[in-house]
Amino acid sequence: MEKRDLSIMVVEDNEGDFVILKDHLFEIFPKASVDRKISLLQAKQSFIEETYDIVLLDLTLPDSVGVNSITELLKVAPTVPIIVFTGYEDKELAVNSLKLGVQDYLVKDEVIPAILLKSISYAIERKIILNQVKSAKENYKSLFDKNPIPLFLYDPVTLQILVVNQACTELYLYSADQLLQMTVEDLMTSGEKSRISTIRDAITVSKSGSVPLGEWRQFKSDGTEIEVDITTHDFMLGLRTCRLAVLKNVTEINTARLNLQRSEKRFRSLVQSGADLIGILDKDGNYLYKSPTITTVLGYTTEFLIGRNTFDLIHEEEIAQVLADFDKLKTQSQVSFKPFRVLDSWGNWRWIESIVTNLLDEPSVMGIVTNSRDLTEKKKQEDEKTLLIKELTQNNTDLKQFSFITSHNLRAPITNLLSILELFSYAGIKEEKAQFFFDMFKKSTLQLDETINDLVKILVIKSNANIGLEEISLTSIFSKITGMLSAMISDVKAEINVDFNEAPQLVSNATYLESIFMNLLTNAIKYRDTERELVINTYTQKGDGCTMLYFQDNGLGIDLVRNKDKIFGLHQRFHEVGEGNGIGLYLIQSQIKALNGTISVDSKVGSGTTFIITFNN
Amino acid sequence: MLNKVLCVDDDPVTLMICDIMLEKANFCQRVEQAAGGTSALKYLKNQIEQTDGQLPDAILLDINMPVMNGWEFLEEYVEKYQAHMPDCKIIILTSSVNPEDKELAEKHPDVTDFMPKPITLDGLEALKTIPALRKYFARYIA
Incomplete structure (x- = not known):
């Protein structure tokens, strides 16, 4: 200690006291530098530029008296050791000084070099340790505050939250002040309240001093629910026993795990209870996995099939084709195999259709997945x-x-x-x-x-699918037919009104159209009502993508209630008069069908019949 | 009018009717009858071989006949006999309703005309006016 060049500040306004003290100091520290300050202000200002190993402070200064000097000085130099000098023996003041952070106090009249040496040495050493402790404390505090793991301290009995770190406020979205007003229980969802006592009962049993409390459902300040894994540790806050809670938000992990479980369950049920036969093969076609459906359909047990080569079970007539398809998997990730026969455990050949996917490079599968279907029944x-x-x-x-x-x-x-x-x-x-x-x-x-x-x-008509189509003028076809039937028409004095103006042309077959008109006209004449003169109206209408041809008479009419289903049937007659052979309407319908059209009828006994023919354009 | 017409039909009634109709229509001088394709070929062969044989100017040919039908007859006729009688007209006379028959007849290079049955006087009058036969009937020459 003597060898060091101590830098000592002496704050003493009394010249006499200073000289005595200085003599003592040089006696014990001959190489020391002693810097005298005569007021508190002077002392404080010196700390702006200088550093000192120790301060010897008189408590009666012209600008400050008593403990005020200590507080003021520590403000500017918190780390420097201070020894206080008093002119009298004031125990109370001395104790107060120590509480404020000075290292020692000495009564001026009692100071002798030996005591001074001891006091200064102790003061410097003690301050060093104190500073270290303080810095360690601060480090720990910073470790706690800045820790990315959410942490808080709580009272083990009341569960009152005592200290929280930044990460903890970020987890719960409460401010630190809000959290310090709360207990651990306040963070829990109502479902967790019943087992809150397990937190109170947690006592350190493990060597590491930590007690896992498991996962808890808690509320954030915005009302959203989170799952938090809590571990507690014994902790001393000063002299107070409390517990440290180490938190881990497992909400996302749990959700992900749950989804994974569900997805796996779904996948399993798909594979195990679906109708498809699922197998996983290695690159040579040996079974690594088979779904239970394979046993159901082919009768092979897992023990029999695993490790067996799938190609051994394939019919020799298809094996080349199957191997060729299998070979395609080298360049294609998925191949639809052409149907092939597989020997089942009962010795029958079953037709199988497969979609095969190469998942050899997929770490979770590392195989060739075959998704097959039994086609035997379908094929049969x-x-x-x-x-x-x-x-x-x-x-x-x-x-x-x-x-x-x-x-x-x-x-x-x-x-x-x-x-x-x-x-x-x-x-x-x-x-x-x-x-x-x-x-x-x-x-x-x-x-x-x-x-x-x-x-x-x-x-x-029935045997000839292709009929010649051409652009046809309805008027010219109709005139041709009325010309052929002119004798019949004038015989019965029929009035025929024709208006094809809305759709004068039709892409159709002339022979068929002639036959249709011929039949409709002769029918109208044959089954006219002899009580009144026959009037026939025929006209066209344009529809949506079609042309409608109406053919209307005021003849006997057909009883549609009785005959609706058979009106266009073969060999059906609806009148006792006339000489029909029961083929005409069937013939018309066949011709219209061949022309991609339809025919419908509306009729009332005693008032007449209307045929509506729709030709699709 | 034509000199000689050969009627080929398996139905004797039809042959008889043809005979009468052709005569009534002043269609030809003589009518020969053959009861089928083979008989017709045999008749033609005979006529060629005989020194005074006379080949027909026209053949009225039925299609649906047993043993050898009209088309088969035509095939052999073209191959073996047509060269001897290049001016002979082939007229298909049939009650066949198979539209293919009519189509075949129209396309066939050696068929002069197609006449659906029944054979009528009006039908024969119309036949006289077709370009290939017109020259045989004096009143059409002018």
Whole structure:
């Protein structure tokens, strides 16, 4: 200590006292520098530029008396050790001084070099330690305050919050002042209140001194709920026993974990209870995993299948194709395999369709995922369907052929009859009765011819998918038909009103349209009401993407209540009068269908019938 | 009018009617009958081989016939006999309602015309006016 060049400040206004003190100081610290200040102001100002190892302070100064000098001086030099000098023995003042932070006090008259040396040495050492303690304290405080982990201290009995750090205020969104007004219980949701006693009961049992309290649901100041994991530690706040709570917000972790659990559960239920067969293979096609559905469908147990090569179970006729598809997985992440047969545990071949995904590089899978479906039933049904269609197509072709031959064989003799009738009329019939029979015979032959012709027309429509379409003028077609039927029309004095102005043209088939008009007109004439003159109105209307053709008469009408479903049926007749063969409306409907149109009817017995034909454009 | 017409049909009634109708219409001098494709070919062969054989100016041909139908007859006719009788007209006369038959007939290079049955006097009159036959009927020459 003697060797050091101590820098000593002496604050003493009394010249005599200073000289004595200075002599003592040089005696014990010959190399020391002693700087005298005669007022508190002088002393305080010196600290602006200088540093001192110790201050010897007289408490009776011209500008300050008593402990005030100590406080004032510590304000500017908190770390410097101070020894107080008093002129008298004032115990109370001495104790107060020590409380304020001076290191020692000496009574002037009692000062001798030995005491001074001891006091100064102790004071300097003590201050150093105090400063270290203070700095450590501050470090700890800063460690607490600036810690990113939310921390608070609380009273173990009342659970009152005593100290909080910054992170804690950020967690709860309360200010520090607000939190210091609260207890731990105030932060809890109502559901947690019942087990709050576990926090009170927490006592240190573990060696580390920490007690995990588990996860708690708590409220933030904005009312949102959070889950906080709390660990408490014994803690001394000065002399006070309290507990430190270390907090961890696990809300997001828990939510993420929950979502993960749900997602995994969902995935499992999808894989295990779905209808699809899910397997995971290694790069060579050996089973790493199989879903329970594989056991259900193919009968193989997990023990049998795991490690087994999938290609061993595939039918030899498809194995090359399956291997080729499998090979594609080297360049494609997903491949739809063409259907192949797999041997089941009962020895049957089952048709399987697979979508295979290469997830070898996916760390959570590290395999080739096969998603397969049992097609056996479907395939069987399809095969049956194909066979049925083939049979039906053959039957249909046969029937068509049969119909053509039949109609030809029927037509051949009829054409002969027609020719003979012609020859007969040239030959001339002398006898009246023979003429009568001849007329009847001719009428029946013509009727037979008409029926056969209509049937043949239907056959032609049904067998001919492609019909020629052209732009057709409705007026010209209609005139052609009225021309052909002019005798009939004038016979019954029919009034025919035609207005095709709204849609004069139609892309259609002329032969079909002629047949349609022919049938509608002859029907209207055949089934006219003889009580009144026949009036026929026909007109067109443009619809949305279609053209409507109306054909209206004031004839006998059809009882739609009784006949609605069969009106366009084959061999249906609705009147006792007339000589219909029951084919006309069926023929019209077939022709309209072939022209991509529809026909509907509105009729009332006694007032007439309206046919509405809709041609889609 | 034409000199000779060969009618080929498996139905004897039709052959008879044809005979009468052709005569009544003053269509030709003579009518020969064949009951099918093979008979018709045989008849043609005979006529060619005979020194005084006379080949027909026209053949009225039915389509639907047993053993050899009209198309099959036509195939062999074109191959073997047409060269001997290049001016002979082939007229399909059929009650067939198969639209394919009519289509085939219209497209066939060796078919002169297609006549649906029944054969009528009006039909024959119309036939006389087609360009290929017009020259045989004096009143159309002018």
